[in-house]
Amino acid sequence: MSADTSSVQAARERSGPRPPMRLAERRLAVIGYFATVYKRIWRGSIIGRFLSPLLFLLSMGLGLGSLVDSSSGGVDGRSYLQFVVPAIVATQAMWVAMGESTYQVLAYIKWNRMYESMLATPLSVADVLLGHLLAVTGHLVLATTIFVAVAALFGAFASWWVLLAIPVAVLTGLAFTVPIFAYSARQEGDDGFNILYRLLVTPLMLFSGTFFPVDQLPAVLRAVAWVTPLWHGVELCRAAAYASFSPLADAGHLAVLLLYVGVGWVLARRSFAKRLVR
Amino acid sequence: MTDPRQAVPRQPVADDVLVRARGLVKTFGEFRAVDGIDVTVHRGEAFGFLGPNGAGKSSTMRMVGAVSPVSGGELRIFGLDPATDGPAIRARLGVVPQADHLDEELTVEENLWIYGRYFGLSGRQVRERARELLDFAQLTERARHKVDSLSGGMKRRLTIARSLINSPEVLLLDEPTTGLDPQARHILWDRLFRLKRQGVTLVLTTHYMDEAEQLCDRLVVMDHGRIVAEGSPRNLISAHSTREVLELRFDLDDHRDRLDDVDGVGERVEVLPDRLLVYVDDGDAAMSAIAGRGIRPLSSLVRRSTLEDVFLHLTGRSLID
Ligand SMILES: Nc1ncnc2c1ncn2[C@@H]1O[C@H](COP(=O)(O)OP(=O)(O)OP(=O)(O)O)[C@@H](O)[C@H]1O
Numbered sequence: 001m002s003a004d005t006s007s008v009q010a011a012r013e014r015s016g017p018r019p020p021m022r023l024a025e026r027r028l029a030v031i032g033y034f035a036t037v038y039k040r041i042w043r044g045s046i047i048g049r050f051l052s053p054l055l056f057l058l059s060m061g062l063g064l065g066s067l068v069d070s071s072s073g074g075v076d077g078r079s080y081l082q083f084v085v086p087a088i089v090a091t092q093a094m095w096v097a098m099g100e101s102t103y104q105v106l107a108y109i110k111w112n113r114m115y116e117s118m119l120a121t122p123l124s125v126a127d128v129l130l131g132h133l134l135a136v137t138g139h140l141v142l143a144t145t146i147f148v149a150v151a152a153l154f155g156a157f158a159s160w161w162v163l164l165a166i167p168v169a170v171l172t173g174l175a176f177t178v179p180i181f182a183y184s185a186r187q188e189g190d191d192g193f194n195i196l197y198r199l200l201v202t203p204l205m206l207f208s209g210t211f212f213p214v215d216q217l218p219a220v221l222r223a224v225a226w227v228t229p230l231w232h233g234v235e236l237c238r239a240a241a242y243a244s245f246s247p248l249a250d251a252g253h254l255a256v257l258l259l260y261v262g263v264g265w266v267l268a269r270r271s272f273a274k275r276l277v278r
Numbered sequence: 279m280t281d282p283r284q285a286v287p288r289q290p291v292a293d294d295v296l297v298r299a300r301g302l303v304k305t306f307g308e309f310r311a312v313d314g315i316d317v318t319v320h321r322g323e324a325f326g327f328l329g330p331n332g333a334g335k336s337s338t339m340r341m342v343g344a345v346s347p348v349s350g351g352e353l354r355i356f357g358l359d360p361a362t363d364g365p366a367i368r369a370r371l372g373v374v375p376q377a378d379h380l381d382e383e384l385t386v387e388e389n390l391w392i393y394g395r396y397f398g399l400s401g402r403q404v405r406e407r408a409r410e411l412l413d414f415a416q417l418t419e420r421a422r423h424k425v426d427s428l429s430g431g432m433k434r435r436l437t438i439a440r441s442l443i444n445s446p447e448v449l450l451l452d453e454p455t456t457g458l459d460p461q462a463r464h465i466l467w468d469r470l471f472r473l474k475r476q477g478v479t480l481v482l483t484t485h486y487m488d489e490a491e492q493l494c495d496r497l498v499v500m501d502h503g504r505i506v507a508e509g510s511p512r513n514l515i516s517a518h519s520t521r522e523v524l525e526l527r528f529d530l531d532d533h534r535d536r537l538d539d540v541d542g543v544g545e546r547v548e549v550l551p552d553r554l555l556v557y558v559d560d561g562d563a564a565m566s567a568i569a570g571r572g573i574r575p576l577s578s579l580v581r582r583s584t585l586e587d588v589f590l591h592l593t594g595r596s597l598i599d
């Protein structure tokens with residue numbers, strides 16, 4: 001610690017005016033809370049993160065996959081396993097996003113009111129929101145990395161480029177997380193979350209080109225796939241896993257995901273301020 | 279590292295106004311929860327807001343805590359405007375909200391460490407400070423227990439310990455002892471006295487008149503968002519009540535029926551559902567006067583006037599319904 005920071009630190013615990021906290025300090029303070037919570041639950045959480053790809057690969061990839069491959073010779077000239085797993089990397093990011101951004105947010109607002117206790121300190125609404133989003137990003141990185149690593153052991157990927165699927169899936173997860181934060185902060189109870197599961201994530205999982213290419217869908221559902229984030233994430237993850245990129249289309253997919261994150265951020269800022277500052 | 283018992287040195291400076299509100303207003307839609315109040319809190323004093331449910335105490339505290347935007351009037355804390363200097367103000371405050379917002383799944387000490395980081399304290403600083411505060415809150419043996427295993431009184435003490443992590447100059451306590459049993463309340467009062475002796479300025483709300491009398495040097499009585507009286511507990515009682523009160527119970531449904539019986543005995547009579555309160559300077563003399571009229575109540579009691587009587591007189595209602 002330099003003389004300068006140590007004198008700042010000393011002033012922080014003396015009464016009287018305090019040196020303001022830097023941006024990074026505020027983010028870290030909030031993340032510190034989520035890290036402490038995670039330290040308590042990581043064992044159970046990490047087992048789940050390993051189990052979900054394993055179960056999936058066994059049932060869908062190998063079980064269903066061998067059926068598809070033997071009857072139709074795979075999809076797009078690849079084995080069904082190699083077709084479906086990259087898409088599931090993106091899809092699982094959506095599920096992780098849901099799991100971390102619904103009840104959690106409402107709990108911190110309403111039940112244990114953690115946000116409120118953070119806001120009684122020098123932290124601001126943006127600090128609290130961004131800190132929590134960074135914590136969810138951490139969950140996404142961890143879950144996606146484990147999934148990709150486990151699936152790689154099963155030979156689910158054709159190329160090392162699949163490593164790119166990790167940031168892409170994380171971005172896909174955020175394209176859900178950030179708008180869902182905005183949505184969750186406006187809920188009173190958990191009814192709204194059931195709607196989200198039934199009307200959004202379950203249909204999207206089925207109709208975003210995950211298990212079969214979207215061109216087999218009726219035009220209406222194809223349109224749904226185009227305007228929602230998951231299909232874009234699926235396409236990008238597949239591009240990475242196949243190492244077959246098409247710059248224009250991929251840039252379009254990225255732009256859509258980023259748009260969801262950007263618009264979501266504006267909405268989430270607004271929802272959080274409305275709910276927490278009264 | 280400062281000892282929590284000397285957290286804040288006394289600074290008896292004349293112009294040490296820490297909280298200053300003029301015409302302070304808080305509205306929720308059309309509703310005026312706080313309706314133009316003037317408040318001045320000086321360094322080192324214990325200042326109270328006494329009022330019934332819905333009087334606007336928490337709304338006021340949240341504005342003073344720089345978390346709830348002011349709807350009207352002027353508010354300065356440490357001379358700073360909460361609208362523009364919220365973080366700088368909150369860095370110097372300790373807040374004990376009406377409900378304990380602790381993380382029940384984490385341990386007692388983890389709750390303190392995390393909270394200290396929100397004020398920019400280093401890991402080493404929060405650990406050291408947490409150790410002192412656990413001792414102060416008499417929770418040292420519980421340091422590694424999960425919060426959900428604590429009693430209500432312990433949780434309240436933990437919340438107070440947590441609010442002190444940043445050595446605040448002003449401690450805001452919103453109903454610090456509501457819902458606690460008498461013993462837990464007394465332990466808490468004792469801790470608050472200690473803080474006050476160390477020079478921490480206390481601003482608290484309560485709807486217990488005994489708490490207000492015990493803890494506050496000065497207080498305002500609030501009702502429907504307004505201040506109806508202000509002063510020290512003793513001054514309020516002498517200004518708005520008599521020295522003693524004679525309580526009379528009769529065997530009837532409506533005590534109004536016996537108002538004539540006590541007419542002229544005291545300065546004033548209040549009718550409660552189950553008794554009459556006769557405000558007098560000498561309770562025993564009044565009792566014999568009533569006995570002289572041949573009136574035999576079911577029971578009678580002479581006591582000193584309290585802030586409850588002040589409130590009843592000013593608003594016509596009881597503090598706790
Ligand atoms: N966020 C809010 N939205 C709408 N009305 C509110 C809000 N917060 C408080 N009120 C209303 O403002 C009034 C004052 O509330 P406040 O919580 O300040 O009272 P209080 O004196 O703290 O009461 P209590 O003793 O019950 O805690 C109440 O009528 C309450 O319903």
Ligand SMILES: [Mg+2]
Pocket residue numbers: 335336337376452
């Ligand atoms: Mg209140």
